[in-house]
Amino acid sequence: MARPLRVLELYSGIGGMHCGLTESGVAAEVVAAVDVNTIANEVYKYNFPYTPLWPKSIEGLSLKELDALSFDMILMSPPCQPFTRIGLQGDISDPRTKSFLYVLDVLPRLKKQPAYILLENVKGFETSEAREALIRTLEKGGYAYQEFLLSPTCLGIPNSRLRYFLIAKLQKEPFAFPTTSKILEEFPSQCPGSKRIIHCSESNPQARVEQKYSSCPLSGTDCDPEKTVLYKLETAVELQRKQTQDNDSSVRMLQDFLEGNVEEMSQYFLPPKSLLRYALILDIVKPTCRRSTCFTKGYGHYVEGTGSVLQTATDVEIDTVYKSLDLLTEEEKLAKLSSLKMRYFTPREISNLHGFPATFGFPEEVTKKQRYRLLGNSLNVHIVSCLISTLLQSP
Structure with a gap:
């Protein structure tokens, strides 16, 4: 041998x-x-x-x-x-x-x-x-x-x-x-x-535009990129790309990688300040989505460009929340955005997406911020x- x-x-x-x-x-x-x-x-x-x-x-x-x-x-x-x-x-x-x-x-x-x-x-x-x-x-x-x-x-x-x-x-x-x-x-x-x-290549996202509204929800049917009006800072091509990814049944759903102890998730929900400041640039996914963006070492500490956030209120349509959002008062905006119940992915969930086995863990003294940073570098x-x-x- x-x-x-x-x-x-x-x-x-x-x-x-x-x-x-x-x-x-x-x-x-x-x-x-x-x-x-x-x-x-x-x-x-x-x-x-x-x-x-x-x-x-x-x-x-x-x-x-x-x-x-x-x-x-x-x-x-x-x-x-x-x-x-x-x-x-x-x-x-x-x-x-x-x-x-x-x-x-x-x-x-x-x-x-x-x-x-x-x-x-x-x-x-x-x-x-x-x-x-x-x-x-x-x-x-x-x-x-x-x-x-x-x-x-x-x-x-x-x-x-x-x-x-x-x-x-x-x-x-x-x-x-x-x-x-x-x-x-x-x-x-x-x-x-x-x-x-x-094929594994991933096209780079096109530059975002300053259009804010949409008649086409992320979870909706095919959209014409030339006619779509957006409600977030993303191009119509980006929106359509996300929909195409979510319709690819050869990729598993995010729900297969999520933790089940929902009662312990409160510490991961986005704070009001982040919701108001970054609402238009968040990459929001649901458990039934078949995509998420790359998680970086700044995830959980910084918001912009560090990874997707999870919409846990699956019975709320994202387009109804974002439509005419800039016409609302700050209090009304926060109420609408909070209805989506958006949270960060936990370190364990990111570990799952990275393929680490269930037996893999962190010493208790390693903080949440440190765990995100280490996983972002992995x-x-x-x-x-x-x-x-x-x-x-x-x-």
Whole structure:
């Protein structure tokens, strides 16, 4: 019987890669997890108490220490801030890229080259100089590789979280599918465990317009984008895109991922100040919807652009609440908006959408704000699992 794969988990965070490895069913052992985030490390230790966790910087790993681990696979999710589309895009000049460049420098100098590599990052990494440095290192080291841009919607999960992934293996062991220099936006058809093989790309939302009313509710029938009058700060094309997503029966409903202890949800309801200030930019979904926007690290603390909010009053139509909203007094506005009973998704619900198992949890001392921040920096476990299975599959 072959020995378990020895896996090095860099930038381990709260353990999303580790969960994906476990879900894949591959016989493997994480011989070391490395991260400098003290709160993330507490969560990691809570869930993986027997895994050696090194609370140190990547640059602090000596070549001798790495050689001693004799690992077969690297799983890593380097800092994404240097590559985000809304950030400064400092790329390799950003100090946060230093550790990743160190990994690329030390990789060819290892006594034993790891046979497998999986990397995750934000969309935008694929056009970076850091990515070019990665590809040069892989090609010089004799690796075959495949790049992807994938979102959980590919697997029927109602959450948009488009991310860059790369899988690589030493060329002596070919992939089970034909590789291409093109960045794939779908899983290979041979992907083990993939229930849905569909196109994964997500078009960027068009710029919002200052129109505020609509005769077409989110839950209504098809609308003509040229004729629709909007009640929120979104284009008619955006509205129609949301309706199309909600009508895609191959994606599960959000209700499958929600917690049942409704009586404990009061702390998650949007406060009056947020309702009044951000009413026109909220992305509102119902339990029966088949979509939600990407949850970021600011979710639960900031409102704009950080993730969807859940309308729990399912018997209230959103268009009746928003119609002529700006003609009302502040008190009347608040009464109408409150009737929707909108709340944030809980950390457990976001964990469910990310694919973390039911056994995954947080230490009690980790605050709600910290949980949102950690989850916003994490990844989708199911995608990682599928990619690991694809990486290790024989032709």
